[in-house]
Amino acid sequence: MMLDERSKVLLKALVERYIAEGQPVGSRTLSKAAGLDLSPATIRNVMSDLEELGLVTSPHTSAGRIPTPRGYRYFVDTMLTVRRAELSELQGLPGAETLVADQPRQVINQAAQLLSQLSHFVGVVRVPKRAVVFRHIEFLRLSERRVLVILVTPEGEVQNRILHPSVEITQDQLQAAANYLNAHCAGLTLDAVRERLRGEVEALRGEIAALMVRAVEASTEEAQRDDVVIAGERNLLEVDDFARDMDNLRRLFGLFEQKTQIMRLLDISAQADGVRIFIGGESQVVPYEELSVVSAPFEVDGQVVGTLGVIGPQRMPYERMIQIVDITAKLVGQALGQTRGE
Numbered sequence: 001m002m003l004d005e006r007s008k009v010l011l012k013a014l015v016e017r018y019i020a021e022g023q024p025v026g027s028r029t030l031s032k033a034a035g036l037d038l039s040p041a042t043i044r045n046v047m048s049d050l051e052e053l054g055l056v057t058s059p060h061t062s063a064g065r066i067p068t069p070r071g072y073r074y075f076v077d078t079m080l081t082v083r084r085a086e087l088s089e090l091q092g093l094p095g096a097e098t099l100v101a102d103q104p105r106q107v108i109n110q111a112a113q114l115l116s117q118l119s120h121f122v123g124v125v126r127v128p129k130r131a132v133v134f135r136h137i138e139f140l141r142l143s144e145r146r147v148l149v150i151l152v153t154p155e156g157e158v159q160n161r162i163l164h165p166s167v168e169i170t171q172d173q174l175q176a177a178a179n180y181l182n183a184h185c186a187g188l189t190l191d192a193v194r195e196r197l198r199g200e201v202e203a204l205r206g207e208i209a210a211l212m213v214r215a216v217e218a219s220t221e222e223a224q225r226d227d228v229v230i231a232g233e234r235n236l237l238e239v240d241d242f243a244r245d246m247d248n249l250r251r252l253f254g255l256f257e258q259k260t261q262i263m264r265l266l267d268i269s270a271q272a273d274g275v276r277i278f279i280g281g282e283s284q285v286v287p288y289e290e291l292s293v294v295s296a297p298f299e300v301d302g303q304v305v306g307t308l309g310v311i312g313p314q315r316m317p318y319e320r321m322i323q324i325v326d327i328t329a330k331l332v333g334q335a336l337g338q339t340r341g342e
Contacts, residue, residue, distance in 0.1 A: 008079070009034050010046050011055060015067045015075040019315050022240055024064025069281035069289065072314055076277050082322045099335040103157045107335045108229050111308055111328060116232025118324045121239075121312030122256070125332070126266040127227040127305065134193050137181050137215070139174035147174060149215045154187075165211050177212050228259050228266075241290060241313040252288065266307040269295035275322050275329075279314060290314060294321040298329040300336045308332060 003011065013034035017025045025033070027040040027047070038046075047065055050056045055071035058064070067075065099110050108125050115123025133154050140148040142162070147169065149161040185193040197213045233256050236242050242249050255261060265286065269276050275296045281289035294316075295309030308329055310321050 003074075006036065006038075007046055007050060009036060010043065011050055011067075011071065012075065012079045014047075014056060014065060015071060015079075018066050019317055022315060024059055024066050026064040029064070067314075069279045069314065072279050072292070072318075073282055076279070076318055080319055080322070082319050082326075099331050104336055105157060107332060108227070108306070109231075111332045112229040112231035114331075115308060115310055115324065115328055116235060118328070119232075119310040119312065119316075119321060121235050121310050121316065121321075122233055123231045123308070124262055124266070124311060125229045125306065125308040126263060133187065133189055134181075134185055136186065137178055139178050139211075139215070141169065141171045141174055144168045147211065151215075161215065163211060163214055169211065174211075181212060228263055230256050230259070230262070236312075239313050241315055248288075248290065252291070255288070262311075265293060266295060266309065269307045269309065270297045270304055272297060275326050277318065277322070281314075292316055292318075294318065294325045296325045296329040298333040298336070300333055305336065306332070 010030060014025045014030055017029065017033050027043040030047075031038055031040065031043055047056060050071070051058065051065065053070075054068055055074055056065040057068050059066060099107055099114065104127075108127055112123040112125045115125070117123075134151065135154045136152040138150040140150065142148050145164050145166075145168065147163045147165060149159075149163060151159045151161070153159075181193070185196060188196070194213065233253060236249065236252060242252065265278060272295075275294060278286045278293040278295070280286040280291040286293055290313060291311060292314045293309050293311050295307055297304045297307050299305065308325065310316075310325055312321070
């Protein structure tokens with residue numbers, strides 16, 4: 001789509017004004033915002049042309065105009081120039097110090113919180129399912145029918161599970177089970193451990209063997225689950241675009257609870273090189289027209305290991321959101337690289 005320079009200036013001024021104030025922009029206001037010496041009639045003619053192109057629209061209650069999803073897309077693709085931050089510049093970012101953690105899971109949780117805190121919208125982080133390697137396991141008897149399983153990965157990540165055996169098991173028996181697993185299964189993936197235990201179950205004592213299989217299966221299920229961390233949903237209650245419509249808010253909260261659409265969207269983002277922007281209403285990727293998503297993959301040792309992003313209203317400050325997402329992706333990759341190297 002080719003626009004002349006005057007149309008570009010007016011469209012850019014309209015989008016920026018609407019993002020800042022949330023009100024339809026009239027010709028007189030637009031003339032001042034654009035800094036052009038044009039008559040109101042000329043501006044109205046340009047606005048009419050932009051409306052025919054599907055870039056702006058007029059709400060029924062106002063003579064002013066607002067951007068359409070197509071208008072936002074044109075603005076984002078052709079009018080934004082965002083400088084990508086370097087890692088050396090990131091240390092002073094408020095909240096950046098929270099991404100120094102002992103375990104990868106903590107980094108992911110903190111990253112979602114950081115995205116929400118900086119954007120004032122919803123932060124989301126996805127780590128795809130992975131093959132977890134088993135390094136060490138311990139069993140701790142909590143009561144007659146409750147056993148705590150503590151599993152440690154080579155990266156130092158600690159997973160805790162509570163199991164409920166069908167018969168009482170002593171701490172000595174649990175210690176023997178842990179010794180067996182640590183001696184014969186250390187360094188194997190959880191899938192490999194599970195298969196080995198199933199093959200040797202007849203050679204082991206029945207209830208202990210069943211407990212060991214269940215412990216590894218529980219850890220495998222957790223590790224293989226698509227991991228999506230969402231933070232800051234309540235921030236949407238403060239967004240005027242959503243707060244006026246409770247039915248719409250309920251639909252949005254349902255989206256966060258289900259997570260399927262978010263995982264699909266972040267899967268697409270993982271294939272991108274850098275930041276991507278999804279604007280609701282222009283495709284089926286974003287399920288609701290009122291939403292926009294700014295996302296980016298994050299890497300460890302040159303390999304994409306997950307995706308993160310900000311979810312908010314279409315009327316968001318895109319330049320700032322791009323910077324927040326880009327910076328956080330770099331911080332997460334750096335923090336995860338440190339946890340892996342320890």
